[in-house]
Amino acid sequence: MNTRLVQPTDFHILEALMNGRRDTATNLAVTCDKDRNYINTRLPVLADEGLLQRVGPAENSGLYQITPYGVAAVQNRPVYDTDRDRFETLLNEQASRILIDEPMIRQVNDPEEAQGNLLDS
Template sequence: MRLTVPTDFEILRALSDEKRNNAINIAAEIDRNRSYINTRLPVLADFGLLKRVGPAPNSGLYAITEKGQLVAEHQDVYEDDSTDFETFIEDRLTSED
């Protein structure tokens, strides 16, 4: 998983209230370009950190996943090159089950 620091973490934190939101609102909240946020949201969804939610399939609404919450909370571990971040997150996910 290749994340863009700090923007991807800012997106995850903006959604960490567990409410759904769209690119225009997230961009305004974190003071970033909307079109750039539109490119990052599907990438984060592909990583399993966000999920696309309704009411319509192409509504552009996203919500954070459990994995996304963990990633948002551990930016410091992601930035530590001595740690395998994906293994770290997967270990946390399986220990919570």
């Protein structure tokens, strides 16, 4: 793999998705303070690089989610500028140890615990 990223935009997109949730070009454009059309051109490239994946439920829903390779890319961003070969090695080594769990809903028995979660978000 020879990952080619546009700095700083591609890293901003990846960082915006580091929470593991799915998002669209429109929302990412606002988060990254970039034009939506430009973000729309970058998302498929990042997906082709294996850093993002298109997710459904519809095939062309426009939803993207970060992959383990994308997480590893963000974690190793400083290496990208200085040593591309090392960056690729780190992606391959670290991606297999990264799990992305879908955001989940939990039901708790203690209403105060649930209230605390509402206040934290």
